[in-house]
Amino acid sequence: MTGPVVLVVDDDAALRRVLGIQLRAHGWSPVLARDGDEAVELANRVGPDVIVLDLGLPDLDGVDVIRRLRETMITPIVVLSARQGGGDKVLALDAGADDYVTKPFGVEELLARLRAAVRRATPADDREGAVVRAGALAIDLAAKRVHRGAVEVKLTPTEWSMLEVLVRHRGEVVSGPDLLREVWGPSYRTESNYLRVYAAQLRRKLEEDPAHPVHLVTRPGRGYLFEA
Structure with a gap:
């Protein structure tokens, strides 16, 4: 395997084969x-750079x-599904x-999503920021x-x-569209449900009282704010 390793999980044999060919042609190692059991076994054995998962x-x-998968790893997971309901999307995002x-999808769009997911998971080259402290939190921007x-x-x-975008702009309100663009990319400016789901997940992990956050604050109608 020479390129980033991508685990493709889908019960459609024809789609798996086509995705394997396309990914290999674009420098990936598929x-x-x-099925799900095989996906979990392979993910733990191979350690892929990103996972493409049908629901x-x-x-x-x-x-x-x-x-x-989230019990043992933080590998990026990109869902690829025919389920188009907003509820299904929120459930998948909320699960991790x-x-x-x-589906149906364009190969170029999927490749762009995979590149973005791997880029988010790759440590930054710069050593900017040292450690930002906020109450009991210590956030190392360089080491992630x-x-x-x-x-x-x-x-x-x-x-x-x-979190990194908000911390780098700590004390400033970051608008929803700007936050979506910074984290997910320019085509996500209207996906406000992504922000609600991930803000809730971060609060559960970081805030002493997630229902009354003091660091990850929502400014209704304006955006999100990290208060140190």
């Missing part, structure tokens, strides 16, 4: 799985697969998915690590990216 699997629901692409007291908090790449 590993293919046909409609024959043995497990894809949301359950996401939850199982990083992105959601609906967060501690709450003496305990390290495990964040997914997308959770980290959202």
Whole structure:
């Protein structure tokens, strides 16, 4: 394997084969799985750089697969599903998915989503920022690590990216469209449900009282703010 390793999980054999060919042609190293159990086994054995996951699997629901994967890894997960309802998207994101692409889809769009997911998971080259402290939180912008007291908090790449943008602009309100563009890309400016889901996840992990946050604050009608 020479390029980034992508685990493709789909029960459609023809689609798996086509995706494998397309990914390999664009410099990726695909590993293919046909169901949820095989996906979890391969993910833990291979350690992919990113996972493409269908929700409609024959043995497990894809949301359950996401939850199982999140028990052991923070690898980016891009859902690829025919389910187009907003509720399905929120369930997948809330379970720990990083992105959601609906079928039918364009290969170039999927590749762009995969590149963005891997980029969010890649440590920054610069050493800017040292450690930002906010109450019990210690946020190391260079190492991409967060501690709450003496305990390290495990964040997914997308959770980290959202937190990083807010921390780098601490004390300033970042608008929803600007935050979406910075974390997910320019085509996401209207996906406000992404922000609600990930803000809630970050508060559960970082705030002493998630229902009354003091660091990750929403300014209704304006955006989000990190208060140190």
